[in-house]
Amino acid sequence: MPMNGTGTSRPARAPRLDSLTGLRFPAALLVFFFHASLGVPWIRLFQEDSANDALAKYASQAGALGVTFFFVLSGFVLTWSARDQDTMRAFWRRRFVKIYPNYVITWALALVTFAAVMTKPWQAVVNLLMLQVWVPDFATNFSVDPPSWSLGAEAVFYLSFPVLFLLIKKIAPARLKYWIAGVVAAVLLTPTLTYAVIENTGMQMPGADGTSTVQYWFAYVLPPVRLLDFALGILVARAVMAGRWRNIGMTWSALLLAVSYAVAMYVPHLYGQRSVTLIPIVLLIAAVASRDAEGKPTPFKNRFMIWLGEISFAFYLLHYIVLAYSRSLLGDQLFSTPVGIALIAGQIVATVLLSWALYAWVEAPITRRFSSSRKARAAKAARAGAAVPAGASPEAEGRTLETV
Numbered sequence: 001m002p003m004n005g006t007g008t009s010r011p012a013r014a015p016r017l018d019s020l021t022g023l024r025f026p027a028a029l030l031v032f033f034f035h036a037s038l039g040v041p042w043i044r045l046f047q048e049d050s051a052n053d054a055l056a057k058y059a060s061q062a063g064a065l066g067v068t069f070f071f072v073l074s075g076f077v078l079t080w081s082a083r084d085q086d087t088m089r090a091f092w093r094r095r096f097v098k099i100y101p102n103y104v105i106t107w108a109l110a111l112v113t114f115a116a117v118m119t120k121p122w123q124a125v126v127n128l129l130m131l132q133v134w135v136p137d138f139a140t141n142f143s144v145d146p147p148s149w150s151l152g153a154e155a156v157f158y159l160s161f162p163v164l165f166l167l168i169k170k171i172a173p174a175r176l177k178y179w180i181a182g183v184v185a186a187v188l189l190t191p192t193l194t195y196a197v198i199e200n201t202g203m204q205m206p207g208a209d210g211t212s213t214v215q216y217w218f219a220y221v222l223p224p225v226r227l228l229d230f231a232l233g234i235l236v237a238r239a240v241m242a243g244r245w246r247n248i249g250m251t252w253s254a255l256l257l258a259v260s261y262a263v264a265m266y267v268p269h270l271y272g273q274r275s276v277t278l279i280p281i282v283l284l285i286a287a288v289a290s291r292d293a294e295g296k297p298t299p300f301k302n303r304f305m306i307w308l309g310e311i312s313f314a315f316y317l318l319h320y321i322v323l324a325y326s327r328s329l330l331g332d333q334l335f336s337t338p339v340g341i342a343l344i345a346g347q348i349v350a351t352v353l354l355s356w357a358l359y360a361w362v363e364a365p366i367t368r369r370f371s372s373s374r375k376a377r378a379a380k381a382a383r384a385g386a387a388v389p390a391g392a393s394p395e396a397e398g399r400t401l402e403t404v
Contacts, residue, residue, distance in 0.1 A: 014080055014241075015293045020073065022300030023288055025308035025315070027069040031147060032319045032351070034063030036344055042114060042324050045343050047334035056207070061264040064220070064273040065257075067150050069281050070316075071226055074154060075233025076285055078161055079168075080241065088162040090372065095158040097370045099313075102363055103151055104128070106317040110145035114324040119143050130155045133221050138203060138213035141221050146320050149221060156223035157230040168234050173242040176235060183232045187278055190228070191270035194219040208269035219270045232282060240286050240293070250291060250298065253284040314355035314363060322351045 036043065037059035039052050046052045107128055111119065119127075123143040126132050132140050133152035141149050171179055194215050203213045219225060239245040248256075257280035264272035291298050299305070308315075326347055335343060 015295070017077060017080060017289050017292045018306050019288045019292045019298040019300040020077065020285065021309035022298075022302070022305030023284075023309065024070075024073070024312040025305065026300075027066045027073075028312040028316045028319070029348070030059075030062040030066035030069075031316060032323075032348065033059045034061075034066070035146070035320050035323055036347070037062075042327055045327065045330075045335055045340040046337060047340075048337055051337045051340065057265065060207070061261055061272050061277070065261060065264075065277050065281070068229055068274075068278060069285070070150065071153070071157070071229035072233040072236070072278075072281055073285055074157060075161075075230040075235075076237040076289065077233075079165060079234045079237035080289070082165060091162060092158065093373070094367075094371045098363070098367055099151060099154070099158075101366050102314055102317055102358060103130070103148060105358065105362060106145050106321065107148065109318075110321050110324075113321055114328060115144045133223055136214050136217045138217070141217060145317060147316055151317075153221070153223045153226045157227060160227060160230075161234075164231055164234055168231070168238060171235075171238070173239075173244050176239045176242065176244050180232065180235045180239065183228055183235060184279065184282075187228050187232070188275045190219050190225060190274050191268065194270055195268075205269060211269040215270065216273075220273050229278075232278075233285070236282055236286055237289075240289055245286055245290070247287055247290045248283055250284065250287045253280060253287045256280040257284055308352070311352070311355040311359040314358040315351055318354050318358065319347075319351045322347050322354065326350065 033055075036045075037052075037055040038044070039056060044052060046055070107124075111124065115124075120143075123132070123140050126135065126140065127144040127148065130148075130152040132143055133149055135141065168179075198212075198215045198218055200210060200212045200215060205211045205213055205216050208216075236245065240247075257277060260277045260280045264276040266272075267276060288298060288300065292301065300309075326343075330343075334340075
């Protein structure tokens with residue numbers, strides 16, 4: 001079934017969004033700092049409580065911001081790079097080949113290095129199948145490699161994208177603003193609905209007075225709820241491409257995001273996690289994409305930042321493993337603040353290097369070789385009137401925009 005539907009036609013090749021690729025690494029780094037701030041024994045480095053408390057306070061919303069950024073970005077870039085005459089099967093194949101090999105390798109690595117002693121066998125299996133997000137249990141949601149929960153949600157997004165894309169493509173450009181406003185409102189009201197409908201009983205979220213783990217699961221983890229973020233990315237991409245987006249620019253978007261982050265630290269937990277930073281995230285993604293489309297420079301559009309963006313998916317999956325395993329190698333000793341900061345910097349460097357290896361030796365080769373079928377490559381060669389090298393794929397022609 002073709003995914004192009006009957007909507008407005010698009011250019012044969014949309015402008016590359018290299019700046020958005022580069023921006024992925026700072027988003028992944030935010031998630032790193034959130035996990036580095038956890039005071040659990042298998043992560044904590046600082047001896048002084050004041051240092052731990054400061055890091056925990058200022059990084060408290062970093063993980064949520066990074067995850068929301070990636071969810072909205074996924075919908076945006078998949079829409080931007082959607083191919084006319086693409087099929088559901090071809091799309092799902094590319095997504096599976098891009099995501100699952102890294103996922104399985106880091107799943108196994110997490111079990112070997114730290115997670116086996118704290119993971120029940122059934123949780124490990126559920127996690128391997130990316131089904132951990134459907135269980136209203138905190139330990140299961142964040143079992144094995146804790147950041148991998150978001151890939152369980154992304155799997156649902158990818159399964160839904162062909163249908164969502166066709167439906168959203170039928171919306172008249174002049175009406176996109178109403179749909180965007182409606183989805184934004186739905187996300188902003190998610191915490192209110194959660195607190196009103198789901199009783200605050202049972203296990204409580206650490207450091208979040210008045211929020212249970214079940215409330216957190218419903219508002220923050222459950223894929224149908226987070227599908228709103230993904231759908232918002234699709235709608236905003238359509239608006240930008242149709243010239244129906246009012247761009248406030250990168251500077252104002254970034255300033256608004258910084259202010260909203262500060263506010264998020266002082267509101268009830270679910271509002272900080274889901275609502276406060278959403279609009280600035282959307283504005284920043286659209287502003288950066290608009291500059292790329294216009295061919296204008298950005299701080300993220302250089303070879304180094306693009307490279308970091310390319311390895312950011314591996315970085316996202318590996319960073320918690322590095323945090324936990326390096327902590328175990330250091331024994332029970334806690335460290336002064338300067339030494340702890342140096343160790344965190346070393347953990348970042350180690351994660352970058354391991355991510356580079358995972359990207360270069362696993363992600364990129366597998367994507368090049370298996371992202372399209374042999375039949376599809378032969379058909380493309382016939383259309384082009386030239387032979388296709390063995391293992392060639394759409395990604396071999398340049399970096400794909402279909403990123404996580």
